[in-house]
Amino acid sequence: MTKFDFTNHSHRRLNLLTNSYVLCSPHRAKRPWQGAKEELKKNTLPEYDPQCYLCPGNIRATGDSNPKYESTYIFPNDYPAVRLDQPDYVSEIKDDANADSETDKLESRLLVTQGVKGKCFVICFSPNHSLTLPIMPIRDIISVIDTWQKLYLEVKSQSLSGEAPYRYLQIFENKGFAMGCSNPHPHGQAWCLDQIPTEVSHELTNMNEYFKKNESHLLGDYVKLELVKKERIVLQNDSFLVVVPYWALWPFETLLISKNHLHSIEEFNEYEKADLASIMKKLTTKYDNLFNTSFPYSMGIHQAPFNCSKHDHDNSWFHMHFYPPLLRSATVKKFCVGFEMLGEAQRDLTSEQAAARLVDLNGEAHYSQKLSDEK
Amino acid sequence: MTKFDFTNHSHRRLNLLTNSYVLCSPHRAKRPWQGAKEELKKNTLPEYDPQCYLCPGNIRATGDSNPKYESTYIFPNDYPAVRLDQPDYVSEIKDDANADSETDKLESRLLVTQGVKGKCFVICFSPNHSLTLPIMPIRDIISVIDTWQKLYLEVKSQSLSGEAPYRYLQIFENKGFAMGCSNPHPHGQAWCLDQIPTEVSHELTNMNEYFKKNESHLLGDYVKLELVKKERIVLQNDSFLVVVPYWALWPFETLLISKNHLHSIEEFNEYEKADLASIMKKLTTKYDNLFNTSFPYSMGIHQAPFNCSKHDHDNSWFHMHFYPPLLRSATVKKFCVGFEMLGEAQRDLTSEQAAARLVDLNGEAHYSQKLSDEK
Ligand SMILES: [Zn+2]
Ligand SMILES: [Zn+2]
Numbered sequence: 001m002t003k004f005d006f007t008n009h010s011h012r013r014l015n016l017l018t019n020s021y022v023l024c025s026p027h028r029a030k031r032p033w034q035g036a037k038e039e040l041k042k043n044t045l046p047e048y049d050p051q052c053y054l055c056p057g058n059i060r061a062t063g064d065s066n067p068k069y070e071s072t073y074i075f076p077n078d079y080p081a082v083r084l085d086q087p088d089y090v091s092e093i094k095d096d097a098n099a100d101s102e103t104d105k106l107e108s109r110l111l112v113t114q115g116v117k118g119k120c121f122v123i124c125f126s127p128n129h130s131l132t133l134p135i136m137p138i139r140d141i142i143s144v145i146d147t148w149q150k151l152y153l154e155v156k157s158q159s160l161s162g163e164a165p166y167r168y169l170q171i172f173e174n175k176g177f178a179m180g181c182s183n184p185h186p187h188g189q190a191w192c193l194d195q196i197p198t199e200v201s202h203e204l205t206n207m208n209e210y211f212k213k214n215e216s217h218l219l220g221d222y223v224k225l226e227l228v229k230k231e232r233i234v235l236q237n238d239s240f241l242v243v244v245p246y247w248a249l250w251p252f253e254t255l256l257i258s259k260n261h262l263h264s265i266e267e268f269n270e271y272e273k274a275d276l277a278s279i280m281k282k283l284t285t286k287y288d289n290l291f292n293t294s295f296p297y298s299m300g301i302h303q304a305p306f307n308c309s310k311h312d313h314d315n316s317w318f319h320m321h322f323y324p325p326l327l328r329s330a331t332v333k334k335f336c337v338g339f340e341m342l343g344e345a346q347r348d349l350t351s352e353q354a355a356a357r358l359v360d361l362n363g364e365a366h367y368s369q370k371l372s373d374e375k
Numbered sequence: 376m377t378k379f380d381f382t383n384h385s386h387r388r389l390n391l392l393t394n395s396y397v398l399c400s401p402h403r404a405k406r407p408w409q410g411a412k413e414e415l416k417k418n419t420l421p422e423y424d425p426q427c428y429l430c431p432g433n434i435r436a437t438g439d440s441n442p443k444y445e446s447t448y449i450f451p452n453d454y455p456a457v458r459l460d461q462p463d464y465v466s467e468i469k470d471d472a473n474a475d476s477e478t479d480k481l482e483s484r485l486l487v488t489q490g491v492k493g494k495c496f497v498i499c500f501s502p503n504h505s506l507t508l509p510i511m512p513i514r515d516i517i518s519v520i521d522t523w524q525k526l527y528l529e530v531k532s533q534s535l536s537g538e539a540p541y542r543y544l545q546i547f548e549n550k551g552f553a554m555g556c557s558n559p560h561p562h563g564q565a566w567c568l569d570q571i572p573t574e575v576s577h578e579l580t581n582m583n584e585y586f587k588k589n590e591s592h593l594l595g596d597y598v599k600l601e602l603v604k605k606e607r608i609v610l611q612n613d614s615f616l617v618v619v620p621y622w623a624l625w626p627f628e629t630l631l632i633s634k635n636h637l638h639s640i641e642e643f644n645e646y647e648k649a650d651l652a653s654i655m656k657k658l659t660t661k662y663d664n665l666f667n668t669s670f671p672y673s674m675g676i677h678q679a680p681f682n683c684s685k686h687d688h689d690n691s692w693f694h695m696h697f698y699p700p701l702l703r704s705a706t707v708k709k710f711c712v713g714f715e716m717l718g719e720a721q722r723d724l725t726s727e728q729a730a731a732r733l734v735d736l737n738g739e740a741h742y743s744q745k746l747s748d749e750k
Contacts, residue, residue, distance in 0.1 A: 180710030335555030
């Protein structure tokens with residue numbers, strides 16, 4: 001009988017962080033790669049756009065105006081998903097044991113609700129409207145990381161002093177029209193929340209269980225293993241490793257993990273900040289060079305909550321997820337629909353194949369540079 | 376202090392089926408509803424399209440040709456995600472206890488893999504290229520349900536006889552360009568799998584735990600509660616209830632649940648089949664009337680696996696999920712990106728507000744009928 005072949009036979013891989021499987025159907029990716037025949041499009045964005053609500057000096061929809069900022073600029077989101085000024089949620093339903101009626105009893109079991117308070121920030125990465133992470137100088141990316149670190153420290157100290165009820169800071173960037181992001185000005189977001197979001201909470205549960213079982217850290221062990229296997233590594237430097245994770249869902253999904261046990265960005269020293277800036281620049285350059293386009297993605301940081309159990313803190317391990325939707329070209333997106341919504345995440349290309357493609361790409365010279373050079 | 380207001384204050388609701396929270400930010404949906412000002416577009420699809428690989432008599436890409444079918448037509452998918460003819464997956468890694476090296480040990484813990492075998496079918500709902508469920512006659516929808524039931528019985532019997540290793544039949548429909556479905560011919564899919572998909576498996580786990588704790592069924596109790604609360608009911612008849620679930624993620628997501636404890640479509644009698652056809656027709660008519668468009672969605676059936684534990688069978692409860700992506704108009708989709716990918720599902724409109732809008736819509740007369748009437 002033929003041997004099981006990971007590039008030809010359907011299998012599923014367990015995402016240990018979320019405890020969900022991903023179905024991999026590699027025989028459907030068998031056709032030869034058509035190659036990136038994309039036209040090299042010049043970046044036509046102006047450095048300043050008078051219509052952009054994020055550009056320095058401009059007036060936002062709420063009437064507030066941006067200062068003439070010259071580096072990273074952080075301000076509260078004008079349309080936040082969560083706010084601090086709302087009453088506490090107190091359930092009117094008695095809990096199961098004290099419920100009067102059958103309906104009260106069912107309601108307490110089935111309609112489970114928590115109030116959520118918090119604050120949402122927008123972080124402009126640069127005053128220059130036309131930039132993106134891969135074409136920003138490393139020292140400006142360091143200033144973004146400095147802003148993230150400063151915010152983490154502030155939010156944590158407000159939480160510990162009791163000034164605000166925060167338990168988690170979710171830092172993320174949503175980039176590109178394909179992601180529903182209509183403003184190309186380089187920016188990210190940071191949400192401070194008094195609840196630990198589901199994804200983070202599931203990851204913590206699984207990391208805690210891993211530690212209990214193996215007395216070592218899930219992501220620490222994973223870094224060790226990937227460094228030996230060398231099949232899914234996209235980039236690495238002294239401080240960080242970037243892999244297409246074994247259980248990747250998105251075609252070119254990557255996981256950036258600190259090699260040492262850093263619980264959060266709070267613990268980063270100067271070298272680690274520079275290493276993170278450098279590896280993020282290289283990774284996003286590779287992404288852009290994949291289809292000669294400004295590559296869309298959602299990316300974000302997972303790290304230690306505040307005001308949490310010792311387990312949750314001790315087992316947190318700084319990492320970042322990059323979730324890009326593109327599949328075959330600058331315009332062909334993966335759709336997570338049908339079987340994926342009802343049954344299970346599914347992909348054709350294997351993680352190893354995706355990693356090989358990313359490895360082959362230039363991580364130093366951005367495709368738009370070639371265009372300038374040709375002029 | 377002001378009272379907590381579900382239509383103004385952020386909160387999160389637990390999806391009991393998946394054990395994940397959904398963050399609800401209702402203050403962001405406060406602006407008055409702009410109303411469906413959509414133009415009524417006439418259905419311009421022909422009843423037969425010579426280019427369609429699903430129309431009767433046409434030749435498919437693989438060279439096979441469709442018979443001149445006159446009712447529902449089922450055939451094996453030409454590009455299946457899973458196949459029966461592949462070797463069993465046997466891990467070459469020794470398990471933790473017998474692992475030779477540190478790397479073997481880590482690999483057995485971290486790279487968790489299962490082979491997946493199965494078969495994928497396409498089910499044409501009708502020979503008429505221009506139809507969709509809401510504009511099909513009820514008797515033709517009954518014939519789709521008959522096909523589903525017949526397939527379930529066949530697949531189950533192959534599984535029990537050992538002829539095929541199936542453990543689950545995932546029936547679903549992915550409809551509309553917005554869902555990446557390029558062929559408008561009315562059709563769905565059915566995948567037979569030798570593994571229980573993650574979503575279903577998580578639901579079973581949570582339904583099992585609910586039963587252990589409460590000695591009653593999660594969805595049975597939920598039907599009871601929604602019938603008393605009357606805040607999220609969209610439709611009901613003798614056999615089925617359709618609600619916008621308390622924990623809905625998609626703006627107009629609905630959950631269709633059998634009122635009696637039916638484990639799977641196997642147990643449906645004639646009346647239940649007619650009731651399901653009728654309520655599906657009404658629900659999809661309401662959907663189409665919401666934005667005067669052929670409403671895109673992924674929908675599917677969750678029901679009992681075969682060859683499973685007694686718990687898994689006993690606690691299964693027939694239900695269907697409808698996941699439509701549209702938010703505010705025929706063209707404005709919800710994007711699940713950024714915070715939703717990294718943190719938690721999020722919505723603005725509450726489930727109760729969405730249900731109220733769906734209740735208000737006509738479920739009997741399709742908007743395209745009005746067009747014909749006006750002629
Ligand atoms: Zn994470
Ligand atoms: Zn379900």
